[in-house]
């Protein structure tokens with residue numbers, strides 16, 4: 001039996017607290033976030049790559065990456081990548 005826990009996540013440089021089961025895929029959380037409505041649900045099985053994001057600079061499929069593994073790591077959505085470049089002055 002799994003239970004819901006509050007997890008703090010760093011998504012596009014903003015801290016978000018989500019109350020979900022640890023095995024919940026990041027994609028489910030990210031589609032609920034304001035400004036991340038571009039995150040697509042496509043195959044939802046880790047096959048098509050439509051939901052590709054970066055976690056600590058490594059590309060992963062958000063639909064198959066559990067929230068509990070994202071805690072304490074930097075999550076960047078495709079839209080957030082542009083925002084990050086602007087903030088850091090690299091882009």
Ligand code: FES
Pocket residue numbers: 040041042043044045046047048049050051052061062063064
């Ligand atoms: S929705 Fe297809 S890989 Fe995630």
